[in-house]
Amino acid sequence: MSDTRSARGGTAERWQLRLYVAGQTPRCLAAFANLRKICEEHLKGQYHIEVIDLLETPALARGDQILAIPTLVRKLPEPVRKIIGDLSNTEHVLVGLDVRRMG
């Protein structure tokens, strides 16, 4: 646990999140806004969000096995987890990211 604290604010954020969207649809914009809000509240300073627009880079859909849009992929910490939907239910997102248990 002490390792986690020492990494805080450093270059290696503990939470590597990737949000897959397809264009700037209201649903995708909502998902990004919801994700930012949740991360700021619960993972402040420990996260990095990468947004991938599949309309621009469709080849990337295969690697992360993307089916639904929007899809949030927790790349780190492992194991990889996926949350699909507009992330409107904060409780579900926190459970899905396994933030609760990690404290």
Place this chain on the structure above:
Amino acid sequence: MARTRRRTSDPGSLPKAPTGIPGLDEITGGGLPRGRSTLVVGGPGCGKTLLAMEFLVCGTLQFKEPGVFVAFEETEAELAENVRSLGYEIGSLVENKQLVLDHVRVERSEIEETGDYDLEGLFVRLGYAIDSVGAKRVVIDTLEVLFAGLQDHAILRAELRRLFRWLKEREVTAIVTAERGPGSGMTRHGLEEYVSDCVIVLDHRVDHQVSTRRLRVVKYRGSAHGANEYPFLIDAGGLEVFPITSLGLDYPAPAGYVPSGIPELDEAFDGRGFRRGSSVFVSGTAGTGKTSVSAGFVNAACARGERCLFLSMEESADQIVRNMRSIGINLERWRKRGLLQLQSSRPTLYGLESHLATIYKAVRDFDPRIVVVDPITNLGAVGSDPDVTAAITRLLDFLKSKQITGLFTALTSNPDDPEHSEVGVSSWMDTWIQLRTLESEGKRRRGLYVIKSRGMPHSDSIHALRFTARGIRLGSFARERT
């Protein structure tokens, strides 16, 4: 004027994409509806994936149409492995950008759902795959995995509807596979609602420990199609459907004659023998010489250089060769020269349809002028009676369409009613020869009698049949009787 003309010409000109699967294109009148989706329904292990993959592989190899295979159940490596057993190396097709394999993994335990979503990711992947090779054909196998992987079925159904519309807009010819449903619905999740152009059902039945694969085109909008269930085989050469019933009766009657192998019998038939391309039925009780007469026929044909396929339903090939040697017929030399193919199998090992399917395959591969089935009544050991009759009728049609002369023996079990043939097929045969044993002056003798021969004059008398070292001969009882 213009409008009515177009309306009348449209149904006939429905464009089709040939599958390249032997038999399937005949049943569907040229292939699957081009630019549309076809639903292939079947239980596990029915051959859905194989049919779909062959459609793609043939598409690239035969019709220069690249393809995309979206696999929900198997990984790319598993798919490649499975079709390798059918002789297809799809690795090279992928390398040459003729085929894309995309395994879509859906694991419910790994996915949390929160809020609204759609399946745009799937569309993006599919669209990207199609564009990367310029695909004209698409397979989605099996979409229903999504029902297990995603909780929100309302979203899923709306997206499936969109997917089929999208496929149509992309103008790809698609096969979508689905599991057969346990209830009244055709598929487990009612996918037939979304695909309305063409539906094919595959079936794998096991009756009395005998397995039979069948294919049926349930629906083909705007096109005539064979409505029956057709047997199909999956073997080292891939999938093959046998559209035997679609032959009809419009085959040409070939000219010429085929000697019977018994000079005196040819005499009885106007001096020339059987008509080429006709069917000859040889019935008799056990031990009357049916196999010997068949072997004599084959022997004479091989001596003329004609290829013969001898299908034995009772004895092994070696057994027949040995037995026939005892009456002076050497079949082994014809086997060695490749003129005779002796194939022995017991029909009970396969289902009736599968068994006939193997016969068709043998006929196609060996391309004989003469086919003998000894005895055809053994087919009656499997399947119920109307099945057997229908199957044999199809076999006869098939041989006739290829102008092959067929000789079929039948074992009659009731010596008191020798003209009753066990399979009610004698009426379809052109020539019916009966063999019987007769007792006279304390001796049992073999007799041969021609019951009918279509379109030919023939003798009315019962001939004495003898197997001699010089072959099979016919004589007369007349002197002995009077």
